[in-house]
Amino acid sequence: MINKIIISNFNNIAAIVKNNRIQELVFIQNTYQVNDIYIGVVQKIFTSIDAAFVQLNRYERSGFIHVKDIKHYNILKKRNYILDNVKLHQKILVQIIKEPTCNKGPRLTTNIHLTGKYLILMPFNNTLHIAKKISDQNEYSFLHALGVLIKPPQLGLIFKESSRSIAAQILIEELRVLKKQWEFIQKSLINIVAPALLYRENNIIKKVIEEHYSHNINQIVVDSKDSAKKVYELIGHSKSNLSQTILTVYKHEEYIIDKFNIKTAIYNALSPKIELESGVCIFIEVSEALTMIDVNSGSFNTSHNAQETIFQANCMAATEIAYQLRLRNISGMIIIDFIDMISLKDKLNLLKHFHYLLKSDIAYPQIVQLSELGLVELTRRRRGKSLIELCEIQFPTSQIKALLGQKKQTIVDLEKSFLDINTIFFKKHFTSSIILHRYYMSQVHSTHRDAAIFSFLLYGYVIPLELYCSLLVSDII
Structure with missing residues (x-):
């Protein structure tokens, strides 16, 4: 392979x-990414759910932190309520552990950790841990002895699974880099004005x-x-x-x-319909609560036995669905409506085949059950934003059409329309500006495109445009 x-x-x-x-x-x-570290300000406190909202910057959504995600520095004193841990307008050092969704802000914690390829440094945990997947006793003993020798005082250290069979000098060098990162964050706290970003791995x-x-x-x-x-x-x-x-x-x-x-892969992954070469069709619909996947046999027909045809179609669909879950980075609750099968043996063989395909997924999908209605229910751990969330249109298409219009305009009028829309929508929405730029450029005569590109960059969007060039607005609006 x-x-x-x-x-x-x-x-x-x-x-x-x-x-x-x-x-x-x-x-x-x-935008917000997992492991970003901010100095935030407590904006709101909700005692009913023992949680608080923390302002991370002046323009984006506030982050959410629960009392369970707040590190207790005094282990002798119990602090089970949010008011015992934070106060309104208090400055607080937090790290993002879950990226925001369309309707929710990022999830936060005060248990800061700096991650490397082999090690994790935890400034507020004076502990030493070895990954459970390191089962070899000699390797475990070596890493534990090394950890005792190199672990900084009052700091925690975790040896990841990837640290297996790695030379001690490499591990020591990575620890030095992580300590340097933490020292940089501590120095940044002295003069910075909250709320502000302190550290991001970009x-x-x-x-x-x-x-x-x-x-x-x-x-x-x-x-x-x-x-x-x-x-x-x-x-x-x-x-x-x-x-x-x-x-x-x-x-x-x-x-x-x-x-x-x-x-091409990005463009195809944004389409809800997938048609396989065999003729089998798959429809993927994503909502806030769950993702629904429907399988249709389409034009697929290779056997005189109807049940055998259905089983083969479902197996091919399961292979493609396992692939699409990784490519689109779909997470949360997922419900799959395979083509109905009468034979219990075929159902079990399909689940066995699907389970085998999901084993290689690092997001650890778990098949929950095959319901009485024949729906396969599974969950998949969230690993950042899905591809659809990254490329989602964040503005009403009717307002875009009203502002841009459908008739040909001069380059000056187009620039003015673009700025009007920018003022309304694009201070917060990066991807939308890329997609509108594609539509904007399609309206400009080829002789004026160099000037149009220059004006686009002049307005403050100095960004790689090629990433979303295949997202044609005419296909979306």
Whole structure:
């Protein structure tokens, strides 16, 4: 099996590819992200639910923190109520543990932790832990002894599963980097005015290498020599890893996200309908409460036995659904309506096949049950925003049509209309501005497009546009 990682550092996007098919997309955004550290201000306190809302910046949604997520520094004194822990307008150091959704702000904690590829540093926990999945007793004893020697006083340390068989010098160097990060955060607290962002890991290369790189990766393709240098610095310390992985700098004229079909994958993943080559159709509808997936046989027909045809169609659909859950990063409660089967044996074989497909998913999907109505219910752990949430239109289409109009306009009128919409909608919505820009550019004559691009950048949106160029507004509005 050929496994690749494609990294476009310019666009802050990466793709995990297996057998020439994109399995997962990784983004870096300038909005709230997991592990971001803020100095916030307590804005509201709700004693009925023992929770508080913390203002993280002056323009975005406030974060939510429950009393259970507040670290108690005095373990001898019980503080089971929110008013015993925080006060109104109090400054508080928090970290995001769950990204916001369309209607909810980010989930917060005061139990700060700094994560590396092999270690996790916990400034407010004076403990030492080894990952439970490290079952080898010799390896466990080695890491525990090393942890006792290198653990900083009054700080906590966790050895991740990836630390298995890693040289002590590499682990010590990573701990030094994590300590340096914590010292930087402490110094930033002295003069900064709350609310404010203190620390964010916005390096797409580091994120991809730490979360997705393993000895199974055959090739890493990057878009520049600087990116290749960063990759080498992150994985080059292990000669065995580097010898198994080919590091390539992409030098062709064709854009890297076009060459590896990343834009096409994004565009297709935003469509609710999936039609397989066999003719089987799958419909995916995402709502705030759950995700509903419906399977239709379509034009698929390969057997004279109706039940055998249905079973084969369901198995092909299950394979595609397992793939789409990873690609679209769908999380929460998921209900799948497969084609009805009469045979109990076929139902059990389908569940067994589906369970096998979900084993490789790092978000740990769990099949709950096959209901009496024939619906398969499962849950999938949230790992950041879904692809639909990242690319969702955040403004009423009727107002866009009213402002832009459907007739041809001069470039000056289009610029004015764009600024009017920007004032109304785009101070908070990054993705929407990209999609509108695509529509805006389609209305401008080719001789004026250079000027239009310049004016677009002049208005403050100095951002990689190619990422969403395949999202045609005419298909959405």
